[in-house]
Amino acid sequence: MALLALHAVSKSYGALKVTDVVSLSVSEGETLGILGPNGAGKTTLFNLISGDVRPDAGRIEFQGRDMTALAPHQRCRLGIGRSYQVPQPFGAMTVFENCVTAASFGAGLPEHEAYEVAVDVLARTGLKAQANQLAGGLTLLNRKRLELARALCTRPKLLLLDEIAGGLTEHEARQLVDELKMLKAGGVTMVWIEHVVHALLAIADRLVVINFGAKLAEGKPRAVMADPEVQRVYMGMEPEAVA
Numbered sequence: 001m002a003l004l005a006l007h008a009v010s011k012s013y014g015a016l017k018v019t020d021v022v023s024l025s026v027s028e029g030e031t032l033g034i035l036g037p038n039g040a041g042k043t044t045l046f047n048l049i050s051g052d053v054r055p056d057a058g059r060i061e062f063q064g065r066d067m068t069a070l071a072p073h074q075r076c077r078l079g080i081g082r083s084y085q086v087p088q089p090f091g092a093m094t095v096f097e098n099c100v101t102a103a104s105f106g107a108g109l110p111e112h113e114a115y116e117v118a119v120d121v122l123a124r125t126g127l128k129a130q131a132n133q134l135a136g137g138l139t140l141l142n143r144k145r146l147e148l149a150r151a152l153c154t155r156p157k158l159l160l161l162d163e164i165a166g167g168l169t170e171h172e173a174r175q176l177v178d179e180l181k182m183l184k185a186g187g188v189t190m191v192w193i194e195h196v197v198h199a200l201l202a203i204a205d206r207l208v209v210i211n212f213g214a215k216l217a218e219g220k221p222r223a224v225m226a227d228p229e230v231q232r233v234y235m236g237m238e239p240e241a242v243a
């Protein structure tokens, strides 16, 4: 049974069909990469999965259960954690407080357990030394790490990562990929939207390419990147990554 399954999901904003009859599934333990040009509808797909946006048509299942009508906090409790493209920490709180808040309200943990989860997650995301810093003063890499940490504190079975490597230097992106590889080795199922193709290729088991709201290609990463249609769509974007 798939951990997550989308069945013919559609979403329009006025005349703009942003998600066009998309079906896809994610297996337990898998890392699925999602690629697509700007405005293709990738973040909307995450919004549909996390419940921030309701579909006009179609069905979304998690662990075999229809969750199409559930609110975002209910989906979070079921085990869907997400990071946002633009990090959204509570800037006036410390890194640790941000994590405890995510564990308390996202996962619904009692205080002492939320503290334990926060300590564990900070160690796993390389943020232990920054635990008492205000989130608003972090570097971009650490803001990205905190975005990841806050999602992990909700104890997700499925982790949705939205352009978490965006804006990072090569070296920083490599560090982040190493941390994600450790999470993957620990059994976390991930769906990762990313424009930094080489980062995605370093970890994804499978790729889906979205264009104009619909699936353009799907399969093993190397085969998808060698697809002439995918290369055409990416031409001028990251040509070296598809060579």
Ligand SMILES: Nc1ncnc2c1ncn2[C@@H]1O[C@H](COP(=O)(O)OP(=O)(O)OP(=O)(O)O)[C@@H](O)[C@H]1O
Binding pocket: 013, 016, 018, 036, 037, 038, 039, 040, 041, 042, 043, 044, 045, 085
């Ligand atoms: N709430 C909304 N109201 C109207 N249009 C929207 C809304 N949300 C998204 N859109 C439009 O839907 C399209 C897809 O947006 P989306 O953010 O899903 O794309 P994306 O593939 O994630 O893009 P990027 O790679 O630039 O982040 C865009 O044209 C966007 O302007």
